[in-house]
Amino acid sequence: MIVHKHPNGIFINNITDFDLEQTLDCGQCFRFSKTKDGGWYGFAGNRVLTLRSLNAGVLFENISLDDFEGFWRQYFDFDRDYAAIRSSFPDHPALRESTNFNRGMRILRQDSWETLISFIISQNNNIPRIKGIIERLCRAFGEQIANGFGFPSSTALSVLTKQDLEVLRCGWRTEYILDAAQKVSSGQVDLAEIAAMPLDHARKALQTIKGVGPKVAECVLLYGMGRMEAFPLDVWIKRAMKELFPGFTPQSFGQYAGIAQQYIFHYCRCNPESCRK
DNA sequence: GCCCAGGGAATCG
């Protein structure tokens, strides 16, 4: 990857394995959307970003080199070699098909708190509606940033009541959100500490929060704590494991199982017939 | 109208 200053921000090229749609619309994050002119616009924590594909590269609009090097480089996981990771995967036709389908997908290294709340909201829910609930959460309780709103802090949410959260229309998940906010803001659950724990300890620690079970914990570890071996088993992946990878376990995919999982997840959602709906 | 969604808690046996 080569990073250039550009009149409108930062331009990167000579990058392999990076496609905006495959990365920002593959179900790992909920705060980016396509703009009318074909770019992407969204938020990460209290940062806002507009980006677009341009001349075989990507333009990050209106940011400084410090913004890019100090935040977005890590956020987009640009220092990881995805081709090398793909070649570490077991040789399997369905896995090859999945990785060929969306080679430009990268795992975003999101904020752990934002990821925790986002995937609590995701449970037994569909992606368009998850996005709507998170948008209302930010609008009601987040800080205004540019034309939108940042993600509210655990402290901001910890002082709220169930009634306050009725504007979200997210059903029974409200008490899960409040429990998470209270435990994180009080320090009873320390997300930075959990991120550094051995995997099974980290799983158990996350599951002390109400509404966090095995699947949500796995998502927080993978998308919010950079633990690439974490392997969320949602309904799609369970279907794929049964139909396409009989005999496989998450460990069969190796040290970067979570990344394999994401290739498979997005492939199955875009090609439901091949995962036998 | 109906089925289902990036599940988890509570409650059985």
Next chain:
DNA sequence: CGATTCCATGGG
């Protein structure tokens, strides 16, 4: 332990 049931809401 595993299996079942209920949970609130609305997208497609």
